[in-house]
Amino acid sequence: MSDDAHELDTVPDATVTDDLYANPGLAEHHWRPTDVDPKMEKRAERQVATLFGLSTICTILFVVSYFTVDKTDTFAGLGAQNLTLGLTLAGALLFIGIGVIQWARKLMADLEIVESRHPASSSEADRAATLESLDQGIAESGIGRRPLVRNSLLGAVGLVGVTAVVPLWDLGPTNAKVTKEQPYPGAGLENTIWAPGMRVVRDVVGTPIRPGDLQIGDLVNAEPEGLFNGGPDGEPLEGVALQVGKSKGAVVVVRMEPEEIIPGKGRENWSVDGIICYSKICTHVGCPISLYERTTHHLLCPCHQSTFDLADSARVVFGPAARPLPQLPLQVDADGYLVAQRDFDEPVGPSFWERG
Amino acid sequence: MDTTKVANTNGTEPAIAAKPSRAGAVASWADDRLGLATMAKKNLRKVFPDHWSFMLGEIALWSFVVLLLTGVFLTLWFTPSMGEVQYNGSYEQLRGIQMSEAYASSLKISFDVRGGLLMRQMHHWSAMLFVASMMVHLLRVWFTGAFRKPRELNWVIGCLLLLLGTLEGFTGYSLPDDLLSGTGIRAADGFIKASPVVGTYMSFLLFGGEFPGESIIPRLYIIHVLLIPGLLLALVGAHMLLLVYHKHTQWPGPGRTEKNVVGFPMLPVYAAKAGGFFFIVFGVTALMGALLSINPVWKYGPYDPSKVTAGSQPDWYMGWPDGALRIMPGIETHIWGVTISWNVMLPILILPVVAFTVLLLLPFIDAWVTGDKRDHHLLYRPRNAPTRSAVMVALMTMYGLFWAAGGNDIIAIRLHASINQITYFLRAAVIVGPVIAFLVTRRWCISLQRKDNETLLHGYETGIIMRSPEGGYTERHLPLDATRAYVLTARDRDPVVDGEVQHEVDGNGVPTPHTGRLSGVRNRLRTLMWSDNVQKPTAEELDAGHHHAEHEHELQTALDGHAADGHQFDGHHLVEDEGLRHH
Numbered sequence: 001m002s003d004d005a006h007e008l009d010t011v012p013d014a015t016v017t018d019d020l021y022a023n024p025g026l027a028e029h030h031w032r033p034t035d036v037d038p039k040m041e042k043r044a045e046r047q048v049a050t051l052f053g054l055s056t057i058c059t060i061l062f063v064v065s066y067f068t069v070d071k072t073d074t075f076a077g078l079g080a081q082n083l084t085l086g087l088t089l090a091g092a093l094l095f096i097g098i099g100v101i102q103w104a105r106k107l108m109a110d111l112e113i114v115e116s117r118h119p120a121s122s123s124e125a126d127r128a129a130t131l132e133s134l135d136q137g138i139a140e141s142g143i144g145r146r147p148l149v150r151n152s153l154l155g156a157v158g159l160v161g162v163t164a165v166v167p168l169w170d171l172g173p174t175n176a177k178v179t180k181e182q183p184y185p186g187a188g189l190e191n192t193i194w195a196p197g198m199r200v201v202r203d204v205v206g207t208p209i210r211p212g213d214l215q216i217g218d219l220v221n222a223e224p225e226g227l228f229n230g231g232p233d234g235e236p237l238e239g240v241a242l243q244v245g246k247s248k249g250a251v252v253v254v255r256m257e258p259e260e261i262i263p264g265k266g267r268e269n270w271s272v273d274g275i276i277c278y279s280k281i282c283t284h285v286g287c288p289i290s291l292y293e294r295t296t297h298h299l300l301c302p303c304h305q306s307t308f309d310l311a312d313s314a315r316v317v318f319g320p321a322a323r324p325l326p327q328l329p330l331q332v333d334a335d336g337y338l339v340a341q342r343d344f345d346e347p348v349g350p351s352f353w354e355r356g
Numbered sequence: 357m358d359t360t361k362v363a364n365t366n367g368t369e370p371a372i373a374a375k376p377s378r379a380g381a382v383a384s385w386a387d388d389r390l391g392l393a394t395m396a397k398k399n400l401r402k403v404f405p406d407h408w409s410f411m412l413g414e415i416a417l418w419s420f421v422v423l424l425l426t427g428v429f430l431t432l433w434f435t436p437s438m439g440e441v442q443y444n445g446s447y448e449q450l451r452g453i454q455m456s457e458a459y460a461s462s463l464k465i466s467f468d469v470r471g472g473l474l475m476r477q478m479h480h481w482s483a484m485l486f487v488a489s490m491m492v493h494l495l496r497v498w499f500t501g502a503f504r505k506p507r508e509l510n511w512v513i514g515c516l517l518l519l520l521g522t523l524e525g526f527t528g529y530s531l532p533d534d535l536l537s538g539t540g541i542r543a544a545d546g547f548i549k550a551s552p553v554v555g556t557y558m559s560f561l562l563f564g565g566e567f568p569g570e571s572i573i574p575r576l577y578i579i580h581v582l583l584i585p586g587l588l589l590a591l592v593g594a595h596m597l598l599l600v601y602h603k604h605t606q607w608p609g610p611g612r613t614e615k616n617v618v619g620f621p622m623l624p625v626y627a628a629k630a631g632g633f634f635f636i637v638f639g640v641t642a643l644m645g646a647l648l649s650i651n652p653v654w655k656y657g658p659y660d661p662s663k664v665t666a667g668s669q670p671d672w673y674m675g676w677p678d679g680a681l682r683i684m685p686g687i688e689t690h691i692w693g694v695t696i697s698w699n700v701m702l703p704i705l706i707l708p709v710v711a712f713t714v715l716l717l718l719p720f721i722d723a724w725v726t727g728d729k730r731d732h733h734l735l736y737r738p739r740n741a742p743t744r745s746a747v748m749v750a751l752m753t754m755y756g757l758f759w760a761a762g763g764n765d766i767i768a769i770r771l772h773a774s775i776n777q778i779t780y781f782l783r784a785a786v787i788v789g790p791v792i793a794f795l796v797t798r799r800w801c802i803s804l805q806r807k808d809n810e811t812l813l814h815g816y817e818t819g820i821i822m823r824s825p826e827g828g829y830t831e832r833h834l835p836l837d838a839t840r841a842y843v844l845t846a847r848d849r850d851p852v853v854d855g856e857v858q859h860e861v862d863g864n865g866v867p868t869p870h871t872g873r874l875s876g877v878r879n880r881l882r883t884l885m886w887s888d889n890v891q892k893p894t895a896e897e898l899d900a901g902h903h904h905a906e907h908e909h910e911l912q913t914a915l916d917g918h919a920a921d922g923h924q925f926d927g928h929h930l931v932e933d934e935g936l937r938h939h
Contacts, residue, residue, distance in 0.1 A: 020898055021842040026611030026618065066470055071446070078647070079473065086474045086646020090639045097635030104628035115403040116616050117603055117733060120506035172564035172571065175556045187566070189556060203662065223662065238454075239440055244566045247542075247661030280662060284686075285546025285700060286567075287539055288664045302666045303543060304682045305765060305775055318776055320681060320699045322688030350546035351688060352556045355695040 026112065034106045044106035051099030058091030175354075184241045185230055189355075190347045192224070192248040194328060199225040200253060200277060200338040206236075208337040211273050214255040217294040221280065224249040224340070248348050250280040250288055251328055253338070254310055256297060264313035270329040272338065277328040278314050279348040282306055284321035286350045299325075323351065404626040405606035405619035409496045414630060415489035416517075418637035419482040420592060426479040427581065433469050435461040436531065436577035438570040447654055455533075455658035458573045462532035462653050478645035483525050485641065487673045490518045498718070498748050500735040502605045504728070508719040510598045515716045517591050520584055522673050527580040529651065529671055533573055538659025539668050541572060550700035568661060608734045608846035610839050617733070667765060677708050679761030683782045715751075725881045739808070740847050742801035743885045746794045753793035757786045798888070805890035808844055811836065812893055813901030835905060845893075850886040857883045 033040040065084035073080035122130070143150050173181075179188030186193030199208045203221040206228035214220065224230075227245050230237045237245055258274040270276070278299075280288045287303035297311040306319030314325035326348050329341035347355055387393045404410075437457040443450050445460070447467045465472035494514060497503050503511045530537045545567045549555045564571030603617050612618050620626055644650075656665060670678055680703035689696040722744065723729075738745040760767065761782045768775035815833035822830050836844070851858040857879075893901065 020845040020892065020895060021838060023613065023846075024610045024838050024842055027839070071467070071470065078649075081470060082473045082477075083646055085471045086477075086642055089474070090642035090646060092639075093635045093642055094639030097632045097637075097639055100628050100632030100635065104625050104632065108624050108628060110620070110625070112618055113401070113403055113621055114611065114616050114618050115603070117614075119731065120602055168561060171561040172569070174560045175566075178560070178566060189566075221662070240565075240568075240570050243568050243661055247567055250662035285543040285550075285681075287542060287668065288662050290664070291666060302664055302765070303539065303668050304678075305779070306686070316686055319779075320684045320686050320703075322686040322697065322699050350549050350700070351695045351697040352549040352559075353551070353553055353694050353696075354556060356690065356693045 026114070029111060032106065032110065035110075041107070044102070048099050048103045048107070051095045051102060055092050055095035055099065058088045058095060062088035062092060184244070185226060186245060186248065186343075189349075189352060192343055192348060193226040193230060193245045194224050194249060194340045194343040195226070196340065196342045197333060198340050199333070200251065200328075200330070200340065201225045201228060203250075208335075209253065210336050211255075211275055211332060211338060214253070214275055216255055216257060216274065218255050219290065219292040219294070220253045221290055222251050222253045222277070224251075247286075248281065251277050252280045252290060252292070252299065252310075253277045254292065254297070256294075256311060260297070260311050262312045264327070267313065267327060267329070269331075270327060270341070272330050272332055275330060275338065276310065277330050277338075277340075278308075278310060278325040279328065279344060281325075281349040282321060283316075283323040283325060283348075284319070284350060289325075399600065400623045401621040402600070402626075403603070403617045403619045403621060405604050405612075405617060407607060409500070410604065411633070412489055412493040412496050414633055415637055416486055416493055417592065417596075418634045419485040419489060419641065420588065421634065422482040422638050422641050423479060423486060424585065426475045426482065427585075429475045430465060430472075430479060431581060433461060433465045433472065434458070434531070434577075436574045438533065438568075438573050450654065450657070453658065456573065458531060458533040459653070459658045462534070466654060474642070474645045477648070477650050478641045480529070480650045481644040481648070482641045483528060484650075484672070485637070487518070487521050487525060490514070490521055491673075494518065495748065495752070499738040499745055500605070501732060501741060501744075502735060503719045503722075504732040505723065506731050507598070507602055507605075508723070510595060510602070511719050512716055513591050513595045513598070515712065517588065517595065519712060520588050520591070524580060524584045524588065525671055526674055527576045527584065530576055531573060531580060532651075532653045533659050534653040535656040535659050535663060535665055536653075536668060538568070538661070539664055540670055540674075542567070542661065547700055547704045550697040551705060552694075552696060552701070568659070603733070605733050605735050607843075609843055612734065614731070614733050667769075669762065669766075672759075675762035676755055676758040677704050677762075679758040679764070679782075680704065680707050680786075682764055683758075683761045683779050683786070685783070718747075725878060725885060727878075727882075734846070736847055739801040739804035742798045742805070742889055745801050746798035749797040750790035750794040754786055754790040757782060757789050761786070802888055802890055809890055809893055812841060812844055813897065813905075815905055833905065833908075835902065847892060849891050850889050852886050852889065852891065857886050 034044045035041075062085060065081070065088060069081045069084050071079070071081050075083055121127075138144060175189050179190065181187075185195075200222045201208050201224070203223050206223070206225070208225065209220065209222065223246065226237070227242060227249065228236050230241075230245070236242070253275060254277075255273075255275045258271070261271055261274060261276060263270070280290065282289050282301045282303065284301065284304055284306045287301050289299055289301040289306075289308070291300040291302055292298070292310075293300070297309055298317065299308045299310050299314070301307070301319065301321070304320050306321030307317050308314040308321070308325050309317045313327060316322065316324060326344045326346050328344055330338055331341050333339045383393075435457040439457045440454050441457050441460050443453050443455055443460050443463065445451070445463050445468055447463055450463065462476075465476055467473070497511065497514070526540070530541050545559055545563065548559045548562065551558060559567065562572065562575070563569040564575075604619070606612050606617055606619070609618075620629075657663075669675065681700070684699050684703045687698040689698065761779070764775055764778045764782065767773065768778055815835045818832045818834050820832040822832050824830070835841075
């Protein structure tokens with residue numbers, strides 16, 4: 001901050017402003033009762049000390065409640081421990097705050113003081129001196145005279161950042177790598193773990209579904225059976241494989257009157273007795289969808305309200321999604337259970353650049 | 357041998373005569389090594405002007421400190437891992453369920469660590485306070501003109517703080533890996549994938565492979581506890597340094613000018629007030645943590661990519677881009693073998709960037725339009741910059757409507773309205789609403805300016821109704837006192853003469869050269885900025901007004917001495933000696 005007396009450039013121009021009324025100057029200082037009355041002063045002092053005392057009490061109560069209140073107790077529907085710890089902590093803090101501010105307002109000097117401003121800029125002399133030093137430094141470095149050095153340095157510094165960016169490549173395998181190496185079933189954005197003949201099983205419990213189990217108007221949240229027996233030895237998937245499998249394989253199975261279904265072109269035999277199956281993953285940004293209105297066959301996404309007509313190839317009837325939900329072609333296996341004819345014909349979930 | 361410098365007594369007294377006080381000793385010990393006295397001399401008694409609106413930024417500052425403190429506490433127990441464990445803690449409903457370690461440790465903090473839930477709730481509440489107070493502080497700075505030269509860079513830093521605070525909030529509430537926040541990450545993955553060309557690469561790199569993978573929580577964790585807090589801390593420091601360097605703005609008033617700053621000294625009054633206020637902010641956060649449940653992650657359950665809760669919504673400060681996403685029509689282009697997702701890109705990747713850039717540039721756009729190169733340290737009332745105020749209210753309206761769109765499902769349920777119609781309405785409202793808000797605010801401000809002028813010219817309303825001998829009723833006006841009149845007139849005149857903006861003259865009275873293709877645009881914007889404003893009265897108008905008021909006063913003096921307090925006829929007391937009450 002410079003102390004020299006170059007002028008603040010705030011002086012309003014005469015055409016812009018004028019003083020209709022003179023600045024009356026600082027208001028007269030009024031003494032507070034605590035300034036003139038020793039009784040009031042003592043009283044304020046006691047108030048402040050009482051507030052600090054209350055804070056101390058709250059701190060003690062905080063420690064006491066930490067050790068005495070059981071974590072399973074409740075009070076008025078709230079966790080008793082959270083309540084006592086929170087209230088005593090709040091008291092311990094608030095009483096200090098209120099006490100300090102009461103002290104400042106009642107007992108500390110309340111005389112306003114005036115400070116003059118300085119321009120944010122440096123003085124002309126300083127600026128000139130700085131520029132001169134800068135010029136001298138630049139001249140001595142010779143950076144202006146040696147374009148070869150300068151340009152090669154700029155190139156090198158500009159490029160050195162690459163060493164920080166390139167190693168980020170190993171943050172994770174790319175889609176191409178995942179798809180090519182197939183380290184787990186259904187790897188990559190274009191595939192899911194659905195495979196020809198894989199049973200459609202109920203979510204969570206994993207029981208297979210017979211067409212007869214479903215009433216007209218039912219919606220069942222379902223999964224590929226591979227989640228439950230897709231491990232190397234037929235054990236359930238777990239960990240990342242399970243999560244990735246679910247994030248693409250989850251489906252909804254609905255049953256409606258067969259004549260209500262308007263089958264898409266080439267999808268005439270994708271449903272079984274009015275039972276039809278779609279990806280549960282929204283084509284907008286990927287939320288799982290399951291809010292079903294049976295009379296209209298509309299399925300609504302709870303995240304951004306895209307609505308799909310399940311009777312009409314899951315066409316988008318409302319909301320920000322741009323594509324219908326992918327449909328899973330169904331059939332019945334030899335044991336009479338619903339199975340997939342094959343994997344989805346298109347990638348499930350949100351759109352991406354290479355999707356085409 | 358030169359012995360002149362050798363002590364010539366064996367006395368025990370040191371060369372320094374008096375022993376300094378203990379505080380003095382500590383101070384000189386420190387100053388010998390740090391040389392702080394030069395800086396402290398200037399700043400210990402630094403002046404802080406008093407006004408409630410200057411406290412808003414302080415709330416943000418202190419809630420940031422509360423965030424750091426409670427956040428450190430939470431890190432002691434939180435495990436940022438997506439490794440699967442079976443939950444065996446004390447929350448019955450979820451016992452035996454497979455979940456990530458992140459979620460399990462969040463449950464542990466909530467149920468098995470004493471005070472853990474309190475800290476979690478305080479952390480979440482102070483995050484909301486942090487973002488909210490930054491926003492209100494930003495509005496205060498805009499509406500009162502505190503963003504003008506020399507403080508534009510501090511506006512930029514403040515905007516960056518708001519952006520980083522929002523990202524910090526998002527990374528923070530995603531950490532517990534519950535169903536709600538996981539759905540948020542799921543959507544974020546959709547946003548990333550919608551980026552042109554590099555979308556899937558960014559997604560696979562960020563998630564360490566395919567969504568959801570097992571890397572995102574640890575990665576968000578380090579961003580949340582180290583990267584962004586570090587940046588926030590540095591920017592808060594820069595924001596404070598600039599505040600100290602520029603000194604605080606102040607309201608016009610008796611003794612306050614562009615060249616001084618009037619208020620209480622840092623030591624002791626402001627140190628006490630600000631320090632005390634820290635404890636109050638902290639205490640209020642503790643009170644909220646004690647009484648108001650927030651983000652009950654145990655109710656949502658662990659994240660499962662095949663499940664979702666109805667009414668899924670992000671924290672409120674992420675609500676407006678989510679609203680934009682909801683009301684965007686589903687437009688997608690499939691061309692040359694690629695997919696361009698306008699329905700995701702426009703509302704979530706482009707709109708927030710544009711909005712933030714506009715916010716960041718507001719002071720510079722304003723300076724370009726006005727051509728004002730002067731320093732400004734005195735604030736103005738929002739009404740005295742009608743167009744600026746209208747611009748911000750228009751932006752607020754747009755924000756509010758997008759935000760409402762983010763809750764369109766809740767609105768539909770609560771008001772039993774059709775979600776489709778609400779969405780169609782909001783699609784139009786986000787465009788029309790800000791325009792209406794702009795026009796209304798601008799006119800509203802101008803009317804308030806007119807009202808100020810009336811008060812200056814004719815005095816304030818006393819509430820005393822005068823009845824003339826002819827039977828007419830008038831309200832008595834009395835002149836403003838000198839201070840009030842000064843404060844009302846302590847503002848610049850806009851460069852307007854007879855309703856015509858003086859384009860040739862800039863704020864310094866220097867002619868603006870008519871160059872550049874944009875000078876026509878600029879002139880039109882200037883006209884919009886100033887031409888309808890009501891200027892404060894001229895000295896002549898003021899004289900005439902006062903003369904008129906005096907004349908009226910003379911007419912009314914005849915009525916003085918006749919009480920009019922309503923008790924003339926009810927016989928409650930005698931009224932002969934009462935005059936009209938003067939306020």
